[in-house]
Amino acid sequence: MKHFLSTEDIGSLPEWIAKGKELTENPKDLRSLGNGKTLCLLFFNNSLRTRLSTQKAAHLLGLEVIVMNFGSEGWNLELTDGTVMEHGAAEHIREAAAVVGVYADLIGVRAFAGLKDRETDKAEGILNGFAAHSGIPVINMESATGHPLQALADALTISGATKKNRPKVVLSWAPHPKALPQAVPNSFVKIMRRMPVDLVVTHPPGYELDVDITGAYTPVYDQRQALEEADFVYVKNWSSVTRYGEVLLRDSTWMMTSEKLGKAQFMHCLPVRRNVVVADEVLDGHQSLVLRQAANRTVAAQLAMMHVLGKS
Ligand code: CP
Secondary structure (H helix, E strand, C coil), X not given: CCCECCHHHCCCHHHHHHHHHHHHHCCCCCCCCCCCCEEEXXXXXXXXXXXXXXXHHHHHCCCEEEEECHXXXXXXXXXXXXXXXXXXXXXXXXXXXXXXXXXXXXXEEECCCCCCCHHXXXXXXXXXXXXXXCCCXXXXXXXXXXXXXXXXXXXXXXXXXXXXXXCEEEEEECCCCCCCCCHHHHHHHHHHCCCCCEEEEECCCCCCCCHHHHCCCCCECXXXXXXXXXXXXXXXXXXXXXXXXXXXXXXXXHCECHHHHCCCEEECCCCCCECCCECXXXXXXXXECHHHHHHHHHHHHHHHHHHHCCCC
16 A cells, blocks of 8 residues: 655656646546545644645545544544543544544545654654554645655746756745744755755754754755855745754844845745745745745645555
8 A cells, every 4th residue: 555654655756747747737637546536634733725735636636525624623532552541532543543444545634743742743643643544545734744745846846947957946944933843844855855956954053954854964054155046945934853842033034035035936835924934025026936836736636646546
């Protein structure tokens, strides 16, 4: 059985990008691929793009879709085996996952990091619990440590927008009032390592990503130096890994502006806080790729579903 849990589940990235391009440029009627099958989408956290793009992709592949806001409407789930469930959670993930497997043929799961305990988040209890106990393929719609659908959409976007064989791509931290997970930057770094790009990661000291996940990298702490000659600038906030889940800095000089962007194309996964993470002028300007990224989320979801359906 094939899952789509992380960017590692993408076999040949050039082949996936070529297929994505084909889906966009020469759309065919693919509704027979999912005919008679049901996709169940479980949201433990909020969403706009993931929910709509995954549903749209499912319809394009002929799948029936069931959506549940599990975080607000489902039973609290126990994740640990052997627990005496006298208090707290009402249902164990073993039964919950198996029951969803009775109703559906594939599952999408969105379950963010709690940002309280690093090892708990790295264990990916909900995502891996559904993969282990549902008996059907699982698609990661953003988990504690990764957002592979977003990363695939970002790879498709850069591949489609670049004018160079080997563009310079800069991932830049940005300020944010709340503590956000590292899922998006983790998956972005991982997929960029498989692209023909020169990747530079810039953030303030204390915001180093988890190299167990991303692989080793040398951060550039001077944002302006990192941005020199950039072709693509991907802006994202994340909270500290070493002081797990903390906001260490809210320095507004890290916000992306037109002046700092220069001639580069701007990327962000959205949602984004205007004039905190990025200035209006950048989001509203012609160098912004954010809507192309959002459009490519549908293509990424189609590719992931075709993969788990064995139709890729
Ligand atoms: N980029 C992204 O995953 O958007 P949503 O959180 O709105 O789904």
